[in-house]
Amino acid sequence: MDMPMKQYSDQNRFLIAVDCIVFGFDGEHLKILLIKRGFEPEKGKWSLMGGFVTPKESLDDAANRILTQLTGLKDVYLEQIQAYGNPMRDPIERTLSVTYFALIDIHKYEAQISDQYHAEWFPLKETPQLIFDHEEMVETAKKKIRYKAALHPVLFELLPKKFTIPQLQNLYEDVYSTQIDNRNFVRKLTATKLLIKLAEKDKSASKKGAFYFKLDKKKYKENFQAFLNFIPNPDKLTSV
Amino acid sequence: MDMPMKQYSDQNRFLIAVDCIVFGFDGEHLKILLIKRGFEPEKGKWSLMGGFVTPKESLDDAANRILTQLTGLKDVYLEQIQAYGNPMRDPIERTLSVTYFALIDIHKYEAQISDQYHAEWFPLKETPQLIFDHEEMVETAKKKIRYKAALHPVLFELLPKKFTIPQLQNLYEDVYSTQIDNRNFVRKLTATKLLIKLAEKDKSASKKGAFYFKLDKKKYKENFQAFLNFIPNPDKLTSV
DNA sequence: AATATTAATTGTTGTTTTGACGTTTAATAT
DNA sequence: ATATTAAACGTCAAAACAACAATTAATATT
Numbered sequence: 001m002d003m004p005m006k007q008y009s010d011q012n013r014f015l016i017a018v019d020c021i022v023f024g025f026d027g028e029h030l031k032i033l034l035i036k037r038g039f040e041p042e043k044g045k046w047s048l049m050g051g052f053v054t055p056k057e058s059l060d061d062a063a064n065r066i067l068t069q070l071t072g073l074k075d076v077y078l079e080q081i082q083a084y085g086n087p088m089r090d091p092i093e094r095t096l097s098v099t100y101f102a103l104i105d106i107h108k109y110e111a112q113i114s115d116q117y118h119a120e121w122f123p124l125k126e127t128p129q130l131i132f133d134h135e136e137m138v139e140t141a142k143k144k145i146r147y148k149a150a151l152h153p154v155l156f157e158l159l160p161k162k163f164t165i166p167q168l169q170n171l172y173e174d175v176y177s178t179q180i181d182n183r184n185f186v187r188k189l190t191a192t193k194l195l196i197k198l199a200e201k202d203k204s205a206s207k208k209g210a211f212y213f214k215l216d217k218k219k220y221k222e223n224f225q226a227f228l229n230f231i232p233n234p235d236k237l238t239s240v
Numbered sequence: 241m242d243m244p245m246k247q248y249s250d251q252n253r254f255l256i257a258v259d260c261i262v263f264g265f266d267g268e269h270l271k272i273l274l275i276k277r278g279f280e281p282e283k284g285k286w287s288l289m290g291g292f293v294t295p296k297e298s299l300d301d302a303a304n305r306i307l308t309q310l311t312g313l314k315d316v317y318l319e320q321i322q323a324y325g326n327p328m329r330d331p332i333e334r335t336l337s338v339t340y341f342a343l344i345d346i347h348k349y350e351a352q353i354s355d356q357y358h359a360e361w362f363p364l365k366e367t368p369q370l371i372f373d374h375e376e377m378v379e380t381a382k383k384k385i386r387y388k389a390a391l392h393p394v395l396f397e398l399l400p401k402k403f404t405i406p407q408l409q410n411l412y413e414d415v416y417s418t419q420i421d422n423r424n425f426v427r428k429l430t431a432t433k434l435l436i437k438l439a440e441k442d443k444s445a446s447k448k449g450a451f452y453f454k455l456d457k458k459k460y461k462e463n464f465q466a467f468l469n470f471i472p473n474p475d476k477l478t479s480v
Numbered sequence: 481a482a483t484a485t486t487a488a489t490t491g492t493t494g495t496t497t498t499g500a501c502g503t504t505t506a507a508t509a510t
Numbered sequence: 511a512t513a514t515t516a517a518a519c520g521t522c523a524a525a526a527c528a529a530c531a532a533t534t535a536a537t538a539t540t
Contacts, residue, residue: 181499181500181501183499183500183501183502184498184499184500187498188497188498191497201507203507203508206507206508207506207507207508207509208505208506208507208508209506209507209508
């Protein structure tokens with residue numbers, strides 16, 4: 001071949017989409033953010049927040065752009081899950097979708113943007129019917145967050161900067177649908193040295209009040225890959 | 241909109257490729273299979289085994305097809321790792337690549353097919369320069385296999401049906417570049433009840449010989465998601 | 481044929497981690 | 511002042527773990 005190539009001939013090209021599974025925690029339950037799809041096909045049906053990848057942006061860029069459009073938030077925790085490539089997954093035209101899961105502090109989420117996109121939070125056990133293969137994507141994302149959080153301190157991304165131990169424990173209990181012994185939980189948590197105790201207390205939830213804590217960012221980054229064991233008997237979590 | 245849609249207008253379409261990181265174990269070292277690329281650009285350079293996704297196949301189908309073409313093997317362990325979508329990763333034309341890692345019994349691999357593709361096994365520490373972003377892909381795959389194997393009994397996929405404990409231990413020691421105490425290793429292994437002891441011994445490697453074992457397939461499938469702990473202090477493995 | 485050699489196999493112990501459960505303390509409501 | 515609530519602190523026995531020692535089976539050497 002003498003001439004420099006301009007493109008690969010005889011190959012097929014496809015649409016590439018990004019779909020985001022956005023997790024939030026309202027203090028009681030883990031929830032995901034869904035929108036009413038604004039265009040055909042399946043216009044008006046519940047859907048993950050997604051969009052097509054444009055020529056000059058990477059997948060991560062696309063996911064961040066889409067997430068910012070939906071929530072108004074920037075620099076949120078975002079992690080690629082997997083690519084879905086069934087030829088028939090979109091009936092209109094073959095589209096590959098790369099899913100991401102996002103963890104956001106639900107209180108930072110601005111509701112007026114929600115109205116613009118007709119977005120709504122759904123508890124994990126009460127999600128409506130979704131378009132295409134989005135239900136499968138949500139199932140996989142649920143497994144992924146359970147698997148990941150069993151080993152790494154990723155759930156902190158769902159809480160405000162200041163949070164209490166009971167809040168954190170509620171979160172773990174909801175994610176794993178289990179009761180955790182508070183005394184053992186605190187012991188394991190303390191052992192990680194990930195938390196810094198603040199002077200202030202949250203007295204909204206109890207008479208005695210619970211001390212606020214914040215993350216030790218440095219330790220958090222250093223130990224993000226360390227294997228934790230907050231969940232008793234974490235076996236048989238289904239991986240992704 | 242009155243007419244049923246035929247396609248999404250005003251969107252861009254891209255090439256989609258699949259690249260496979262094929263791991264094998266020769267009894268001493270973990271290796272990956274690389275090929276000399278047979279077409280421009282970068283013809284003749286070392287590369288992962290990859291190919292473009294065709295219109296009617298899923299991503300998994302494409303990965304299996306490509307892997308069978310390279311190794312002649314079917315039904316091998318194959319798992320999606322992640323999608324790479326940097327707009328400039330292929331200089332000729334924007335191509336999204338979805339990587340898979342494959343674990344094969346190196347002895348089942350047929351060499352004559354290797355010649356056809358100019359394929360070669362490389363120890364992980366002696367991999368040559370690779371095209372595009374394939375080195376980054378290999379790095380990620382290495383982290384992935386270490387992470388996965390620290391928790392799940394996936395390395396058995398690299399061994400023949402009959403294998404000895406010393407073989408298995410060599411494999412773990414090479415994957416984690418560490419010495420493992422044999423007595424503790426055997427105890428943990430026995431506790432999983434994953435192995436069935438055979439009457440036969442392998443006397444090629446030592447005078448006393450080492451008993452062959454085989455996997456208890458049923459237990460293997462049941463416990464695949466269980467968290468193991470063959471590696472002492474598995475913290476600080478880098479995840480993917 | 482006895483002995484040395486090699487490496488697989490079986491065994492022991494002290495320490496650390498875990499899960500289960502009891503008690504005390506701080507703040508508010510009566 | 512007292513009761514109430516739940517957060518915070520503490521105890522203990524069992525299990526898991528890492529580190530280390532001894533025995534055994536097969537071959538090679540003399």
